[in-house]
Amino acid sequence: MRGKKLAGLMFRLLPVGLLCLWFPAYTGAAIAPDADVAYLRKDCSEDGVAIPNCVTTAKEIMDWLIVRQPTAASPATVEIGPGQFSPGFSCNGVSNFSLKGSGRGKTIIGRSGQLAFQARNCFNVNVQHLTITGGFPAPVYWLESGSSSWLDVELRGALYGWSETACVGLTQRPVHRWFSSTIHATGKVAYNASCSENWFYGSEIIVEGNGAVGGIRGITTHGVDGGPAPETHVYGSVIRVLPAPGASFNTPSGSGDASGMVAVTAGLNAEVHVHGTGIDVIGNDVPNDIAALAVADGGTIHAAQSAFVMDTPMPGKIYRIKNDGGTVKAPFLWESSVLLKNLISESGADRTTEVIDGLPHPMVYTPACTTNGPWLDTLTGQCRQ
Numbered sequence: 001m002r003g004k005k006l007a008g009l010m011f012r013l014l015p016v017g018l019l020c021l022w023f024p025a026y027t028g029a030a031i032a033p034d035a036d037v038a039y040l041r042k043d044c045s046e047d048g049v050a051i052p053n054c055v056t057t058a059k060e061i062m063d064w065l066i067v068r069q070p071t072a073a074s075p076a077t078v079e080i081g082p083g084q085f086s087p088g089f090s091c092n093g094v095s096n097f098s099l100k101g102s103g104r105g106k107t108i109i110g111r112s113g114q115l116a117f118q119a120r121n122c123f124n125v126n127v128q129h130l131t132i133t134g135g136f137p138a139p140v141y142w143l144e145s146g147s148s149s150w151l152d153v154e155l156r157g158a159l160y161g162w163s164e165t166a167c168v169g170l171t172q173r174p175v176h177r178w179f180s181s182t183i184h185a186t187g188k189v190a191y192n193a194s195c196s197e198n199w200f201y202g203s204e205i206i207v208e209g210n211g212a213v214g215g216i217r218g219i220t221t222h223g224v225d226g227g228p229a230p231e232t233h234v235y236g237s238v239i240r241v242l243p244a245p246g247a248s249f250n251t252p253s254g255s256g257d258a259s260g261m262v263a264v265t266a267g268l269n270a271e272v273h274v275h276g277t278g279i280d281v282i283g284n285d286v287p288n289d290i291a292a293l294a295v296a297d298g299g300t301i302h303a304a305q306s307a308f309v310m311d312t313p314m315p316g317k318i319y320r321i322k323n324d325g326g327t328v329k330a331p332f333l334w335e336s337s338v339l340l341k342n343l344i345s346e347s348g349a350d351r352t353t354e355v356i357d358g359l360p361h362p363m364v365y366t367p368a369c370t371t372n373g374p375w376l377d378t379l380t381g382q383c384r385q
Helices: 002-013 016-022 058-068 336-340
Strands: 037-040 076-080 083-085 089-092 097-100 107-109 117-133 140-157 160-165 175-179 182-185 189-193 197-201 204-209 215-222 231-235 238-243 260-267 271-275 278-282 290-296 300-302 307-311 318-324 327-329 350-356 359-365 375-377
Touching: 037 058, 058 076, 058 089, 182 189, 189 204, 189 231, 204 215, 215 231, 215 238, 215 271, 238 260, 260 271, 260 278, 260 300, 278 290, 290 300, 290 307, 290 327, 307 318, 336 350, 350 375
Parallel strands: 037 076, 076 097, 083 107, 089 117, 097 117, 107 117, 117 140, 140 175, 140 182, 160 189, 175 197, 182 204, 189 215, 197 231, 204 238, 215 260, 231 271, 238 278, 260 290, 271 300, 278 307, 290 318, 300 327
Antiparallel strands: 140 160, 160 182, 350 359, 359 375
8 A cells, every 4th residue: 555655656746757758648549640541440450450540430530631631642541341430521621532432331421310421622532332321411511612523422311412502702613523323312302513513424313202392303403692603414324203102292493492393403503414314203193293304593404315204193294394594405306105295395395206197297396286285297387186
């Protein structure tokens, strides 16, 4: 007992300088500050041996990246093992890093009610081979500027799949590129762009469920006052709108934040280009009005060389093009069965052919013809008989 008291007394009498030497400051850093590769694992040991530069939480990874400050000449990579990691990543002004998972559904970032992936002014962010879920208002929530690339990534959100904000006053438009990925939402919009430039290649954009605020929409691209004009480009992909059974929605519109059951909307200085892409708007048991392309507020949609599958019970209306004041460049050649559907589009934008008495009769869409469908028979020069 006397020995313990004496040791305690000696500890209290040690000079401050000796204390610093005796008990070095603990930084909590499990990753070397100059490491090029770090590891995020559920367990940082393998066969009883510790894995170097390994941590078990996304926060520790971001703390390391803040210290590391990767550059374009010296980027950083994070290899993420299987398992669910939540809370997820919060990136603020950190750039030039990659997050590489172990595969969709194997590596899962986030969960319902917790942070998934939020970024503000982060550039050259590369994300691969993983699933991001939960988060609010979206699994990935981007603020202000930045740039990113996504390969073989799945986003699963309740309200949005992807959303962005804090666009006012930006001098540099964010740029995001998607390859072989899936953006999925069960609420309002699968992909919501307010000021960014977005590129999709070989990807799926899906919204399904009961929707929110009177609608369910695949892609919404609407600018904000004082922010850069957003653009969305979709190539060789699919956009699917699939409502839950019994769900009712408002009339399709491209105005404001858009409304109704719509695959693609554009407004307020926004541009959307969709080429070589399948656009599916499949109704449920309710005769909702549905729309493939809705544009307003000075927006523009260019959607040539894309396919459309649209269906809703009568008397629901099928709007291939719902123009509320914008510009749509989307000519399309329908199969002849469209003659029997309640199709609504732009005058001159849609064509089909009907065989009458053994002769092909090319038809052009026009709302001026009403009796036997909105089709002008160009062979006879008269409305379809």
